[in-house]
Amino acid sequence: MTIAVMPPGPIAINSATFVGIRVAGPRGAVVATPGCVLPSCIIVMAFAHVCYHFKGLSAIQGILSGLRSGAGAMIAAAGLGLLFLTLYGSRELPIDFSALNVVSSGILTVVFSFFASGVSTLSGS
Structure with a gap:
């Protein structure tokens, strides 16, 4: 999930193409579009290589488990906001729940990390 949001979206790609055309014509579009996409692709491929190479280390497993639980907590927070x-009629309740937000974020992180570790244990990985 975390890696899925790294590549640029259609708006970024279209904007890069448009700016490339405006600045240097069709050649600018040909250079600007891959220039927008390639950095994130290189980062994702490097991250995948590192994860594959060091997948047996417990530190890497802990990091990936934390990323999974954090992504789950962010999805839950977005769902609650909606x-x-x-x-x-507002993303916030009329009462200030700042302390409750901190506590609920911590609880959601623990719950999602528990389920993430349980799912990976049940799947055998």
């Missing part, structure tokens, strides 16, 4: 927006 729920509040639907129910209350």
